Amino acid sequence: MKNGAIPDNINQLNAEERIEFLFNFLALEVLDMRDVSIIGVGTTPFSKHKERGIADLSLEAGRKAIEDAGIDKSKIEALYLGNYAAEALVGQGSLAAITGRNLGLGQIPCTRTEGACASAGIALRESFLTIAAGIYDVVIAVGAEQMSTCSTGVVTSVLAGAGDTTMDNIYGLTFPGFFGLVLRKHMEEFGTTRDQVSCVSVKNHHNGATNPIAYLKDEITVEGVNESRFIADPLTLYDCCPITDGAVAMVLCPSDMARDLCKKPVKVVGSGHAIGTTSILQMESFTTFPATLKAAEMAYQMAGVKPEDIDVVELHDCFTIAEIVDSEDLGLFEKGEGGPAVESGRTAVDGELPINPSGGLISRGHPVGATGLAQVYELVLQLKGEAANQVKNPELGLAHNLGGSGAVSTVHILSKDF
Amino acid sequence: MSGYQKPIPQIDEESKPFWEACKRHELYMQKCRDCGTLRYYPRALCGNCLSSDTEWVKCSGRGEIYTFTVTYQNRGAGFRDELPYVLAYIELEEGVRMMSNVVECEPEKVSIGMPVEVVFEDINDEIALPRFKPLPE
Structure with a gap:
């Protein structure tokens, strides 16, 4: 353990300064945090599973992750489950306990994490933190959501509840509407074009078409996106991710243990989690999400890497414009360069920085409570060299999850540990 | 006026003066007497300095x-x-x-x-x- 310098005036620091200090403290490893690795992953296909129950989906993903890890399930000491709205969507609470019970994990603590569409990113982070801190050795992180059994109207209304409902909803704000506001402002501020935005959808549909777990398998053209019907002008139908059901799980443990248990462990080298603006009324800019900036800063700092070191990215493209904004907020491109980057092919699977080789939320689908782990699932396959749309020899992957109207973000950086 | 089907704003103690002004067809905002920050939507405390010392100003x-x-x-x-x-x-x-x-x-x-x-x-x-x-x- 290294000796951290605790400032003499620690008690005089304001809340922000204290948090800043703690970030640095963690990044410097003065807390003697243990390295943590992922040793097994599992997922359901992403689809409309109308005939199945959500607990059946989380069970399938969990079973596959435990099998993939090749670990005796009695070794699992805790479960974290990301889920946004099972009560409202399918009338089911207590999903963490139900999943732990169904998996036969015994009387271990099972905790649900909720951060709207970033719920599963938080489940991963809590798993990571508790292992890193030495509280548990083996933890399973799960994410699950079932949405297709409700009407589009109900889903729209439940998702709108992820924003601050006090004042926005009376004027008819929807999530596509929110990103319509973002897209209009990004076009005005940076000259981002309709064709550039459509290129995100074209690329992600192309990637999803060859990803066996992706929901949408059809290719689309720039014209096809441009000419599809308006949902929230300038946002069209093919700018939006589809309503999808699915679950993902993974088993994590200390990296020392992982190397003995697993041929190809993937290490979590950076983790960040921050809140941003919880209501549209708080947004100073419509072309950046402060939650992403902060979570990314934390993750880069902990990992000791820079945006240019990243080889493959899975980010939160709930709408096409979100991919452009996220890629800029993550420091992968300058502000205003996200659109030209995708149009010129720089973010394709064979480009200089592949983004969403899985097809992203737009093509893989977006069961909101599962997405954060679906991103990490893809990165684990990429780093192991086993992905359907394999990027050439990636060493470092970055997963970015965003919830609400920029309310919550998690960023994780993963590295090969073999 | 009847038959309005969209969500109706929930009026609470903090937002009541705002909605009373709207009823008179006037737009009022809260202003923090301590730090001067204007705020919308109405809240009990200033989001900048957490002061509860508030005045209402006409926009x-x-x-x-x-x-x-x-x-x-x-x-x-x-x-x-x-x-x-x-x-x-x-x-x-x-x-x-x-x-x-x-x-x-x-x-x-x-x-x-x-x-x-x-x-x-x-x-x-x-x-x-x-x-x-x-x-x-």
């Missing part, structure tokens, strides 16, 4: 469109009958921003930077909702 009701979207899909009650509608983020002269609708204007004529002024819609006996219409240049 001109004029501003400009910061960004907007024309919503074509919303199956929520009331909204589905009015598609497409303009959802906009308005920057008031006083510097505060409000989410609202732009009315009395064809959606295709709305643009970022367009000057607008507040107009009130009486949705029931208790509540008038502030929306915005183009300001004649």
Whole structure:
């Protein structure tokens, strides 16, 4: 353990300064945090599973992750489950306990994490933190959501509840509407074009078409996106991710243990989690999400890497414009360069920085409570060299999850540990 | 006035003076007496300094469109009958921003930077909702 310098005036620091200090403290490893690795992953296909129950989906993903890890399930000491709205969507609470019970994990603590569409990113982070801190050795992180059994109207209304409902909803704000506001402002501020935005959808549909777990398998053209019907002008139908059901799980443990248990462990080298603006009324800019900036800063700092070191990215493209904004907020491109980057092919699977080789939320689908782990699932396959749309020899992957109207973000950086 | 199907604002202690002013077709904002920050939506405490020392100030009701979207899909009650509608983020002269609708204007004529002024819609006996219409240049 290294000796951290605790400032003499620690008690005089304001809340922000204290948090800043703690970030640095963690990044410097003065807390003697243990390295943590992922040793097994599992997922359901992403689809409309109308005939199945959500607990059946989380069970399938969990079973596959435990099998993939090749670990005796009695070794699992805790479960974290990301889920946004099972009560409202399918009338089911207590999903963490139900999943732990169904998996036969015994009387271990099972905790649900909720951060709207970033719920599963938080489940991963809590798993990571508790292992890193030495509280548990083996933890399973799960994410699950079932949405297709409700009407589009109900889903729209439940998702709108992820924003601050006090004042926005009376004027008819929807999530596509929110990103319509973002897209209009990004076009005005940076000259981002309709064709550039459509290129995100074209690329992600192309990637999803060859990803066996992706929901949408059809290719689309720039014209096809441009000419599809308006949902929230300038946002069209093919700018939006589809309503999808699915679950993902993974088993994590200390990296020392992982190397003995697993041929190809993937290490979590950076983790960040921050809140941003919880209501549209708080947004100073419509072309950046402060939650992403902060979570990314934390993750880069902990990992000791820079945006240019990243080889493959899975980010939160709930709408096409979100991919452009996220890629800029993550420091992968300058502000205003996200659109030209995708149009010129720089973010394709064979480009200089592949983004969403899985097809992203737009093509893989977006069961909101599962997405954060679906991103990490893809990165684990990429780093192991086993992905359907394999990027050439990636060493470092970055997963970015965003919830609400920029309310919550998690960023994780993963590295090969073999 | 009857038959209004969209969500109705929930009036609480903090927001009551705002809605009473709207009822008179006047737009008022809270201002922190300690740090001077204007705030919308009404809250008990200043989001900047957490002071509860608040005064209400009258706004001109004029501003400009910061960004907007024309919503074509919303199956929520009331909204589905009015598609497409303009959802906009308005920057008031006083510097505060409000989410609202732009009315009395064809959606295709709305643009970022367009000057607008507040107009009130009486949705029931208790509540008038502030929306915005183009300001004649």
